[in-house]
Amino acid sequence: MPELPDVEGFRKVLESCAKGRIIQRVEVRDAGVLHDVSPRRLRDALEGRRFTEPERRGKWLLARTGGPTLMLHFGMTGQLVCGRPDDAVEAHDRVLFTLGRERQLRYRDQRKLQGLWLADDDSEVARLLDRQGPDAMTVDREEFEAALSSRRGSVKTALTDQSVLAGLGNLLADEILWRARLRPSSRTSDLTEADRRRLYTDMRRTLRSAVTAGCVPPRDSWLTGHRDDPTPTCPRCGSLLRRSRMAGRGTVWCPRCQ
Numbered sequence: 001m002p003e004l005p006d007v008e009g010f011r012k013v014l015e016s017c018a019k020g021r022i023i024q025r026v027e028v029r030d031a032g033v034l035h036d037v038s039p040r041r042l043r044d045a046l047e048g049r050r051f052t053e054p055e056r057r058g059k060w061l062l063a064r065t066g067g068p069t070l071m072l073h074f075g076m077t078g079q080l081v082c083g084r085p086d087d088a089v090e091a092h093d094r095v096l097f098t099l100g101r102e103r104q105l106r107y108r109d110q111r112k113l114q115g116l117w118l119a120d121d122d123s124e125v126a127r128l129l130d131r132q133g134p135d136a137m138t139v140d141r142e143e144f145e146a147a148l149s150s151r152r153g154s155v156k157t158a159l160t161d162q163s164v165l166a167g168l169g170n171l172l173a174d175e176i177l178w179r180a181r182l183r184p185s186s187r188t189s190d191l192t193e194a195d196r197r198r199l200y201t202d203m204r205r206t207l208r209s210a211v212t213a214g215c216v217p218p219r220d221s222w223l224t225g226h227r228d229d230p231t232p233t234c235p236r237c238g239s240l241l242r243r244s245r246m247a248g249r250g251t252v253w254c255p256r257c258q
Helices: 004-018 039-046 122-129 141-149 155-160 170-179 193-213
Strands: 025-028 055-057 060-063 069-073 078-083 093-098 104-109 115-119 242-246 249-253
Touching (some): 004 055, 004 078, 004 104, 004 193, 025 039, 060 122, 069 122, 104 115, 141 193, 155 170, 155 249, 170 193, 170 249
Antiparallel strands (some): 060 069, 069 115, 078 104
């Protein structure tokens, strides 16, 4: 599932592929990925406009045009791909943005769990994002601790709740908690000041590395690199990792380190 580092990677794709280029044609091949906007309205709003500096807010990507803003959410299987207009169209290419003879931006999504929205102005952008908490990449420690203190459940659930903190998903939350030596089921109300500081520090370090990689990397030294092994072991202490489900999410942790 795309998380903050993946969406930051898609922002870079949008920037390198489309920034400053005129949207000559919008082709909607599957209207099932459009939310509250028809194919015709999307075309009328965007064709002839120019993509400007894109932004990422949590797991959302904002494609600015100097007028309406195209807002993309990638769900579990969404991608943003830069290619050429004459490249073969793949089965899951849902919306194509032709940017001249050489460039075409494609929203590709197998399962279509999220998709594209069109915001006419900044107030509409704010309305679509109004349930989001602070962005995990830019939140300061005071905001982070305030966001956690507003929750009474488990720390894993708090980290993956987009209304508490925007951008973290299942892989990142497990990785961060493993690094911070905190069990996912620990209650946020039981965390000490030292726990919260360590959690914040490890979140920032993990995000910096993951954004550089463009994903949550399955490295040998990371929990992520072992969670799907047939017999997963902790890369830090060698203990067998445990699996459970929390709020419907597969959760992996080390019973010794955490």
